[in-house]
């Protein structure tokens with residue numbers, strides 16, 4: 026049987042583009058279908074525009090702190106429209122780069138919604154295409170709880186295109202996206218509250234990190250309300266919103282942004298025409314090699330709901346391309362020790378196990394912790410403090426967790442992740458000479474374990 030393509034990829038996001046380009050590079054005939062935007066969530070409504078907004082928000086404190094270094098300036102003004110226009114221009118540039126990357130690597134780009142017709146066929150724009158393998162890389166979609174009045178709230182797809190900066194914002198959620206946007210809105214000057222139904226945000230992160238960030242956000246004026254949830258939303262005649270909480274309290278605001286999780290994007294994908302099974306959370310079920318219950322159909326990225334991060338989708342996409350078209354170079358994706366950052370202000374950087382996870386997994390741990398005022402702030406009134414923490418397996422001396430809250434935490438932890446993945450012991454950290462004067466040197470100078 027001859028097919029139109031060796032691989033038909035649905036979704037030109039992080040995972041899909043990586044799989045398509047590598048497969049084409051290995052000589053396969055590849056098509057990729059995209060219904061919305063090249064580059065997917067990360068480029069258009071995720072990592073990239075979010076980081077640009079975080080940079081924008083950080084200037085508020087830069088201007089303030091500059092005065093302690095002798096700079097004087099007039100009153101700083103912020104213009105939301107300029108930031109969003111420039112951000113949109115950059116995203117368009119990246120969309121163009123993605124288009125060139127695909128086309129130049131020989132991939133056939135099909136713009137439109139793809140629907141699977143059977144285990145080897147896909148329909149797009151009234152045309153039927155056949156393929157030996159189909160890869161589902163359709164990503165996720167924001168999930169907004171259906172409380173009465175939820176249509177007045179926005180999700181992460183809309184937040185990047187707000188016509189103006191709201192004066193007051195209510196961010197709902199306890200995950201990293203909620204925390205990041207609370208920092209963005211607060212930094213840009215909106216009166217910001219974050220509501221989360223749990224005890225403390227960022228479940229799964231080290232508890233010292235969670236508490237430290239709680240203190241830092243509070244110092245910066247973010248109103249944190251835990252154990253709180255919205256029961257209903259009412260729009261007022263003047264356009265403002267009233268959020269009635271489950272405990273009866275009412276909050277007036279101008280914008281309610283739900284960052285309460287993402288569901289897999291399976292809309293009108295045609296899974297009913299296949300034997301592709303879902304797991305109990307509704308994500309596509311795959312084996313270790315990303316094969317679904319229909320052998321010719323594979324899936325990677327957010328749609329399989331493993332670790333919903335761009336570098337993980339990239340690694341999975343690459344693994345699929347190799348497995349299908351360059352098996353001698355195939356390597357399984359290693360899900361251990363994945364470093365991540367939260368681009369809150371201040372940032373979080375983390376790799377490996379939290380102290381709590383390490384103990385749950387049966388490790389006997391030594392914990393090293395340092396809290397200090399960053400040198401750059403010593404001339405200023407800022408009371409921001411940095412936290413650094415190492416979790417060490419007391420039996421083997423291996424560093425199994427590394428956590429930081431402070432400026433450039435993501436940049437610092439990326440480097441340390443290599444050492445930790447390579448199995449570095451605390452002794453190796455101690456034997457490493459610091460770079461002075463930096464904040465990062467603190468990671469190689471912590472000598473005395475703290476009582477955990």
Ligand code: FAD
Pocket residue numbers: 035036037038039040041058059060061062063064065066067068070071072073075137138139140162163164165181202290292293294325326327328332333334335336338
């Ligand atoms: P996506 O990138 O979502 O791509 C899926 C693509 O498939 C989309 O372009 C979609 O239009 C297309 N599609 C869907 N259905 C069809 C169809 N039937 N036919 C044709 N096309 C279809 N990750 C990080 O690592 N770091 C971060 O800082 C970070 N920040 C984030 C911030 C936000 C606000 C959000 C929402 C996410 C963030 N992420 C971050 C997560 C990251 O964006 C995702 O993990 C990543 O994009 C997943 O890649 P993917 O290939 O699985 O799916």
